[in-house]
Amino acid sequence: MLDTLTPGTDESGQARRVYYRVVYAIFAIAIVGLLAGMVTGRELLGTIIYCGGAWIGSGITFLAPKLTDVPLQDERDTELYNRASGLTLGVLFVLGLSVIPAIYVLEAAGRIDPPPEVTGAILLASGLFLLWGVAYGIVKRR
Amino acid sequence: MENDLPRRREAEGLSQGELAEVVGVTRQTINAIERDRYDPSLDLAFKLAAHFECHIEDIFQPEETD
CATH class of the missing domain: 1.20.58 (Methane Monooxygenase Hydroxylase; Chain G, domain 1)
Structure with a gap:
């Protein structure tokens, strides 16, 4: 029921x-x-x-x-968004932590020559984490 | 968190949508609470308790653990 x-x-x-x-x-x-x-x-x-x-x-x-007074979004929607965002960042963080240092080391050792797309993706991920850190700091202090 | 929201709501002859409107959330949220898939905020718990003229702990009980 x-x-x-x-x-x-x-x-x-x-x-x-x-x-x-x-x-x-x-x-x-x-x-x-x-x-x-x-x-x-x-x-x-x-x-x-x-x-x-x-x-x-x-x-x-x-x-x-x-x-509008109509509840288009409510507290549960907010919690779902927060959980989904946290999960997305968690996955990105684990992937980034496991892959990015390895790419740096292998590139420095001359073992690999990552294409510009990989470098761009690394910069994008780094920027995303930086933005998240700034947003977290702002939210924490408000 | 366990709750007896469905029994109280049905005793008043309210649909989930009607109760949702009263406390200012969506019908899906009331449904999720009734199915124990979402624990409401303290604010919403107070609104529900106020609507049913009871204490929060009359509606919501912590799940018993062994």
Whole structure:
């Protein structure tokens, strides 16, 4: 019995569904627009569509919960996001810790010559961890 | 954390969605609490206790360990 959701009143549920559908649709259009631009050789148009979608979608995600009394996101959503983010960072951290020093050592020893993509990925991961550290420090002090 | 939220909710004839609206969360959150898949914040626990006019520990009990 408890495994099923009981039907609600359900204006807030409807609003929540519409909210998520709109946000997901905007991001989907943005990504499809970017890919279509790359495939058809209209990179600038694709980029404009992507940037527009990303900004509009992010704006709605940021503003909508503040502009309505309907709980579009609640404490459980926040906890799920936090757990998923923690898991993602944990996986990245373990992978980074096990791979990055080895790449540095092997490169210094002249055993490997990592392609620019690997160097870029290492820099990206390092930047991500740095950003996380700064964000953690800010959140901890507020 | 164990709870008797379903019994209290059904005794009042409320759906999960209606109770969710009363305490300001989503229906999915009430469902997750009832299935022991989510422990509510203290704030939400107080709101639920206030709604059912009881103490938090009347609704929620720590799981017994051996």
